[in-house]
Amino acid sequence: MEAQAAAIAHLKSAAEIAWTARWQMSWDMNHDDVVNLADFWLLTSWFFFAPGDAILLLAMMYATPVALFLGIDPQSLSGILSGTISAIVWLVTIGYFARRA
Numbered sequence: 001m002e003a004q005a006a007a008i009a010h011l012k013s014a015a016e017i018a019w020t021a022r023w024q025m026s027w028d029m030n031h032d033d034v035v036n037l038a039d040f041w042l043l044t045s046w047f048f049f050a051p052g053d054a055i056l057l058l059a060m061m062y063a064t065p066v067a068l069f070l071g072i073d074p075q076s077l078s079g080i081l082s083g084t085i086s087a088i089v090w091l092v093t094i095g096y097f098a099r100r101a
């Protein structure tokens, strides 16, 4: 059980570091000192995955044992689970605003 407590503490601190890194945005997303189409796709991806990444990071920080059990870690950011959550959030959001229009 001591290993479990250490794994939880490790995941929590890794998630806090990942949270800070995740929300840094710049026009030059790949840091090559040029703003071009490659940065546009990275910005689009940054924006698309934001809801899923936020939910996964919050789970890692505030429901750490659950995240550990589910195998969610900072490597999960912008992955399949995050993409699925993000797609659902965006579809529900678009559906909500489309119905109001």
Ligand SMILES: [Ca+2]
Binding pocket: 027, 028, 029, 030, 031, 032, 033, 034, 035, 036, 038, 039
């Ligand atoms: Ca660039």
